Amino acid sequence: MNSNERVKKSMMFEEPDRVPFDYWADSIITDRLISLLGAVYGINDIEGLYRYFEIDFRFIEGTVYTGPCLKTFNDGSRNDIWGVRRKKVAVDESEPDKGSYENVVVHPLATADTVKNIEEFEGWPSPDWYDYSCVKKMAGIHSGFAVICGGDRLNRTAQLKPAMYLRGVEQIMLDLALNPDIVEAITEKLVNYYLEYNRRIFKNAGGKIDIFFMGDDFGTQNGLIMSVDMWRRFYKPGFRKFIELAHNFGIKVMHHTCGAIEPLIPEFIDCGLDILQSMQPRAVGMDLKKIKKEYGKYICFQGGIDIQQTMPYGSVEDVTKEVTDRIRDLSPGGGYILCTAHNMQADTPLENVLALYKTAIKYGRY
Numbered sequence: 001m002n003s004n005e006r007v008k009k010s011m012m013f014e015e016p017d018r019v020p021f022d023y024w025a026d027s028i029i030t031d032r033l034i035s036l037l038g039a040v041y042g043i044n045d046i047e048g049l050y051r052y053f054e055i056d057f058r059f060i061e062g063t064v065y066t067g068p069c070l071k072t073f074n075d076g077s078r079n080d081i082w083g084v085r086r087k088k089v090a091v092d093e094s095e096p097d098k099g100s101y102e103n104v105v106v107h108p109l110a111t112a113d114t115v116k117n118i119e120e121f122e123g124w125p126s127p128d129w130y131d132y133s134c135v136k137k138m139a140g141i142h143s144g145f146a147v148i149c150g151g152d153r154l155n156r157t158a159q160l161k162p163a164m165y166l167r168g169v170e171q172i173m174l175d176l177a178l179n180p181d182i183v184e185a186i187t188e189k190l191v192n193y194y195l196e197y198n199r200r201i202f203k204n205a206g207g208k209i210d211i212f213f214m215g216d217d218f219g220t221q222n223g224l225i226m227s228v229d230m231w232r233r234f235y236k237p238g239f240r241k242f243i244e245l246a247h248n249f250g251i252k253v254m255h256h257t258c259g260a261i262e263p264l265i266p267e268f269i270d271c272g273l274d275i276l277q278s279m280q281p282r283a284v285g286m287d288l289k290k291i292k293k294e295y296g297k298y299i300c301f302q303g304g305i306d307i308q309q310t311m312p313y314g315s316v317e318d319v320t321k322e323v324t325d326r327i328r329d330l331s332p333g334g335g336y337i338l339c340t341a342h343n344m345q346a347d348t349p350l351e352n353v354l355a356l357y358k359t360a361i362k363y364g365r366y
């Protein structure tokens with residue numbers, strides 16, 4: 001059974017030969033692993049690492065940007081396609097090997113106070129700014145694997161997160177209660193853009209995309225970012241449209257959200273979501289064994305291995321136990337993809353990463 005067959009069987013809530021594996025990590029971790037394993041096993045790129053860990057998925061962006069030149073500023077910051085200005089910031093200036101992140105320094109819609117301001121904003125991107133002819137080739141080189149298409153991190157199909165970038169986190173949270181017309185105007189622009197952008201990707205893929213990946217964080221460590229009623233009003237319609245579009249092309253859908261999102265799982269199922277990604281085990285209410293028992297006949301799960309404590313600070317024995325626990329609790333009947341709950345960060349010991357996949361390979365067979 002190859003990876004593609006294994007993943008498809010699991011997504012049909014059947015047990016394949018073993019649990020499918022995915023890999024999420026910061027590039028610093030990936031580079032360190034390649035360096036560590038290269039001398040012994042001849043691994044010199046990420047594909048070699050994937051094969052060593054028996055990873056079943058291959059991720060493609062699907063497009064090449066051909067639009068207007070994105071402005072770069074003297075301080076090193078630059079605009080993205082939305083006009084959101086970001087600057088790379090080191091996690092710790094004194095220790096560059098701890099990694100970096102893109103910090104938003106300008107929210108272009110922060111001061112907009114009417115729907116007219118939203119409508120007249122000149123920064124809205126166009127689906128015409130991309131070359132879609134390459135998606136079929138990108139997917140085709142990964143024959144035998146499960147191909148996931150989801151764009152780059154700063155242009156991933158979403159509704160709330162890009163609104164946060166455009167408006168500012170605090171302001172969009174206030175808007176949900178005080179300025180619903182502005183929320184709806186921004187959301188309409190985002191949904192229409194992503195529907196057309198993804199439609200062109202799917203049309204040009206020639207049936208070679210297996211899973212469409214989108215991501216929007218609806219949870220915090222302790223609960224939902226907003227009420228379920230607010231989510232239904234502002235984000236459920238677009239969420240459903242994204243899923244229906246992919247399904248019309250025969251493509252399954254995986255959605256990433258961090259946090260304590262158990263109350264939204266019935267809503268995701270109602271929209272037809274195929275795979276829920278993250279399954280953050282230390283968030284409030286995220287009892288993964290209970291969630292599997294209650295919802296595991298209707299939706300697949302990916303993730304569940306803790307990156308807040310176990311992976312960065314636990315022992316090899318701690319990692320081994322968590323992996324075996326997840327396999328025991330989430331894999332029966334199929335519908336589980338083993339992976340970390342998010343990207344392993346630069347503070348994760350390599351021995352813990354190796355232990356994760358060694359354990360998965362040893363105990364992941366049905």
